[in-house]
Amino acid sequence: MILDERFDSDTKMWYISLDGEIDIYNAPEFKEKLHQLIQQNPGDFILDCDSLNYIDSTGLGVLISALRRVKEYNGEIKIRNLKPYIYKIFVITGLDKIFTIEVGNREQ
Amino acid sequence: MILDERFDSDTKMWYISLDGEIDIYNAPEFKEKLHQLIQQNPGDFILDCDSLNYIDSTGLGVLISALRRVKEYNGEIKIRNLKPYIYKIFVITGLDKIFTIEVGNREQ
Amino acid sequence: MSSDLITLAIPAKPEYVMIARLSSAAVATRIGFDVDQIEDIKMAVAEAIIMIINQLTRPEKLSISFILDPKVIGIEIFGEGDWESSNISTHDLGQAQLGKYILSSMMDSVKFDLDNGTIRAIFMHKDLGV
Amino acid sequence: MSSDLITLAIPAKPEYVMIARLSSAAVATRIGFDVDQIEDIKMAVAEAIIMIINQLTRPEKLSISFILDPKVIGIEIFGEGDWESSNISTHDLGQAQLGKYILSSMMDSVKFDLDNGTIRAIFMHKDLGV
Ligand SMILES: Nc1ncnc2c1ncn2[C@@H]1O[C@H](COP(=O)(O)OP(=O)(O)O)[C@@H](O)[C@H]1O
Ligand SMILES: Nc1ncnc2c1ncn2[C@@H]1O[C@H](COP(=O)(O)OP(=O)(O)O)[C@@H](O)[C@H]1O
Numbered sequence: 001m002i003l004d005e006r007f008d009s010d011t012k013m014w015y016i017s018l019d020g021e022i023d024i025y026n027a028p029e030f031k032e033k034l035h036q037l038i039q040q041n042p043g044d045f046i047l048d049c050d051s052l053n054y055i056d057s058t059g060l061g062v063l064i065s066a067l068r069r070v071k072e073y074n075g076e077i078k079i080r081n082l083k084p085y086i087y088k089i090f091v092i093t094g095l096d097k098i099f100t101i102e103v104g105n106r107e108q
Numbered sequence: 109m110i111l112d113e114r115f116d117s118d119t120k121m122w123y124i125s126l127d128g129e130i131d132i133y134n135a136p137e138f139k140e141k142l143h144q145l146i147q148q149n150p151g152d153f154i155l156d157c158d159s160l161n162y163i164d165s166t167g168l169g170v171l172i173s174a175l176r177r178v179k180e181y182n183g184e185i186k187i188r189n190l191k192p193y194i195y196k197i198f199v200i201t202g203l204d205k206i207f208t209i210e211v212g213n214r215e216q
Numbered sequence: 217m218s219s220d221l222i223t224l225a226i227p228a229k230p231e232y233v234m235i236a237r238l239s240s241a242a243v244a245t246r247i248g249f250d251v252d253q254i255e256d257i258k259m260a261v262a263e264a265i266i267m268i269i270n271q272l273t274r275p276e277k278l279s280i281s282f283i284l285d286p287k288v289i290g291i292e293i294f295g296e297g298d299w300e301s302s303n304i305s306t307h308d309l310g311q312a313q314l315g316k317y318i319l320s321s322m323m324d325s326v327k328f329d330l331d332n333g334t335i336r337a338i339f340m341h342k343d344l345g346v
Numbered sequence: 347m348s349s350d351l352i353t354l355a356i357p358a359k360p361e362y363v364m365i366a367r368l369s370s371a372a373v374a375t376r377i378g379f380d381v382d383q384i385e386d387i388k389m390a391v392a393e394a395i396i397m398i399i400n401q402l403t404r405p406e407k408l409s410i411s412f413i414l415d416p417k418v419i420g421i422e423i424f425g426e427g428d429w430e431s432s433n434i435s436t437h438d439l440g441q442a443q444l445g446k447y448i449l450s451s452m453m454d455s456v457k458f459d460l461d462n463g464t465i466r467a468i469f470m471h472k473d474l475g476v
Contacts, residue, residue, distance in 0.1 A: 024266050025230040056262050057314035064310075085255050092321045093314050132396050133360040164392050165444035172440075193385050200451045201444050222365065225353045235352065235372045242368035246361060 001026050002033055003051060012043035019051035022059035031062040038066065042073045050081040060095060067098065076100055109134050110141055111159060120151035127159035130167035139170040146174065150181045158189040168203060175206065184208055219290075222282040228268075228275030228297060236280055237262045240291070243282045247289055248344060256322040257342060261291060263315040263322075264338040268295035270308050271334050287344040291323075294337040349420075352412040358398075358405030358427060366410055367392045370421070373412045377419055378474060386452040387472060391421060393445040393452075394468040398425035400438050401464050417474040421453075424467040 003019040014037055022030055037045075045066070067077050078100045082090065087103070090096040111127040122145055130138055145153075153174070175185050186208040190198065195211070198204040224239050226232040240261040244254045261280065269275050276297040283290035319326045319340065329337035354369050356362040370391040374384045391410065399405050406427040413420035449456045449470065459467035 021234075023230075023262065024233050024269070054259075056259070057266060057311060057318060060314055061311050085252065089259070089318060093317045129364075131360075131392065132363050132399070162389075164389070165396060165441055165448060168444055169441050193382065197389070197448060201447045220357045220359075220362070221355075222357070222362065223353075223355045224369070225351075227350045227352070229350075231376060232350070232352065235369065235376060238372035239354070239365065239369040242365045246365060 001030050005037065007037075007041050007043065009041075012041070014041065014043055014045045015048070016045060017048045017051065019053075021054040022052070022062070023054065023056045024058040027056075027058040027062050030059065031065060034062060034066045035069065038069050042070075042075065044075045045070060045077040047077065047079045048081055049079060049083070049086065052083070052086060055086060055089065057093075060089070060093060063099070064095070078102060109138050113145065115145075115149050115151065117149075120149070122149065122151055122153045123156065124153060125156045125159065127161075129162040130160070130170070131162065131164045132166040135164075135166040135170050138167065139173060142170060142174040143177065146177050150178075150183065152183045153178060153185040155185065155187045156189055157187060157191070157194065160191065160194060163194060163197065165201075168197070168201060171207070172203070186210060220284040222284065224280045224282075226278050226280075228272065228278045228295060230269070232278075233262055233265050233269075236265055236278070240280075240282070243284070244289060247284060247287075249289070249342075253342065253344075257289065257291075260319050260322040260326075260340060260342075261293070263318045264291075264293045264340065267312055267315045267319075267335055268293060268338065270311060271295070272297035272299045274298040288341055289344075290339070290341045292337060292339050299334055299336075350414040352414065354410045354412075356408050356410075358402065358408045358425060360399070362408075363392055363395050363399075366395055366408070370410075370412070373414070374419060377414060377417075379419070379472075383472065383474075387419065387421075390449050390452040390456075390470060390472075391423070393448045394421075394423045394470065397442055397445045397449075397465055398423060398468065400441060401425070402427035402429045404428040418471055419474075420469070420471045422467060422469050429464055429466075 001018065001020060001022055002016060004017040006015045008015065063077070070077055080102045082101065090099070090101060109126065109128060109130055110124060112125040114123045116123065171185070178185055188210045190209065198207070198209060222243055224236060226235055237258045241254050241258045244257040249257065265278055268278065272295055274297045275295065279294045281292040323340040324342050325340060327339040328335050329339070352373055354366060356365055367388045371384050371388045374387040379387065395408055398408065402425055404427050405425065409424045411422040453470040453472050456468065456470040458465050459469070
């Protein structure tokens with residue numbers, strides 16, 4: 001789920017690496033964790049999804065919920081290195097328009 | 109199942125690479141194929157199991173059936189590069205005693 | 217030739233949805249779907265289950281039937297438990313909307329069996345398309 | 347707390363055994379078994395199914411139940427179809443012997459439900475062992 005988290009106090013950015021699966025089973029824990037990080041340091045978020053293999057609508061809901069909170073202080077959530085079939089899910093659901101999705105810098 | 113087959117006419121040996129899964133579903137095809145190779149060139153067999161991920165009792169039965177035929181002309185079947193958990197199945201069933209199993213030359 | 221039927225029943229708990237997902241992938245593999253189609257089917261089954269679980273106030277059991285024909289997979293998902301049509305929050309509605317987008321783009325058809333506005337069962341199918 | 351139950355039913359045809367195998371792996375993963383134990387459980391389920399299929403003269407359906415407790419998996423496999431106790435060849439007996447060796451070493455217990463010398467159902471269990 002969350003493989004790694006690091007707050008850069010110079011740029012006020014959270015660097016989060018996601019991995020494995022985010023689904024109806026672990027989404028509540030993921031939500032709690034993200035909200036906790038937002039409270040701890042209300043900065044921008046970079047979510048590195050290089051090792052993320054699966055996310056369902058519950059996981060997407062958590063991202064939306066986090067985005068709402070981050071928007072409250074005019075922050076943003078950037079999503080990076082999505083695998084093609086996960087990127088497809090963001091497009092299908094229209095979430096590619098509300099998150100800043102960086103495409104094309106996926107090294108492989 | 110059978111990834112690759114090659115008969116060396118100098119040494120009178122069949123080099124067979126197995127891959128994937130050999131189970132109740134494809135065992136009949138595997139049996140037919142082995143018997144056909146035995147008829148074509150009654151030589152010794154080297155079965156390279158480096159890419160074999162799964163074999164069930166039906167697949168083992170095919171190997172036993174092939175061994176019986178090969179023994180008729182005093183040939184042998186050598187099994188090479190078994191993955192540890194597949195080697196375990198040969199030991200459990202006692203088949204490690206009727207086949208020539210080469211251990212330890214598995215490069216990884 | 218009549219269709220082959222595979223059925224799976226799991227407790228309607230989040231920790232078991234993954235089992236339905238992986239079993240669906242195995243079924244889809246056997247029919248001959250390609251890697252992307254298998255991903256779609258896994259995802260659709262999971263979303264359908266999530267939708268049904270979210271509508272039940274006391275989810276108990278989920279039954280998933282796979283109806284297999286040479287080039288088509290039909291999937292029926294049915295939930296057992298208590299539910300009320302009134303208990304759906306806007307939060308859940310947003311969630312359900314996400315699920316519906318995903319379902320309808322992953323499968324070739326999706327039908328909802330509604331009971332008083334609540335989804336009780338979902339039928340969907342996907343063609344092999346070759 | 348009572349056990350959770352997962353059931354899977356497949357047509358008793360060789361091409362579907364793989365689905366039971368992969369579903370068993372998913373169930374075992376969820377309980378927390380390690381990679382080797384999951385391999386054992388997959389293999390045991392497949393061997394039990396093969397044994398039952400081989401005893402049926404006209405195999406129809408296989409039902410697999412997984413009874414889940416926090417640290418134990420119980421598996422019951424039951425076959426439907428016609429069978430006669432007389433039709434088992436020595437070839438099949440050799441095959442069955444291989445299967446029995448595998449089953450008994452992969453699982454912590456194995457029980458055969460015999461009807462006139464023929465296996466109708468197989469019950470087995472494995473402990474998580476931690
Ligand atoms: N397209 C959408 N736009 C906005 N919100 C959505 C959309 N789809 C779903 N939602 C819902 O918004 C929810 C997150 O918003 P929020 O109400 O802030 O959640 P929470 O109160 O749990 O933090 C998600 O759970 C999601 O279900
Ligand atoms: N431990 C064993 N030793 C010898 N044969 C065995 C043993 N276990 C099983 N067999 C059976 O021997 C069969 C292969 O022998 P064989 O009668 O030559 O088969 P076929 O007639 O199909 O070629 C296998 O299908 C297998 O079931």
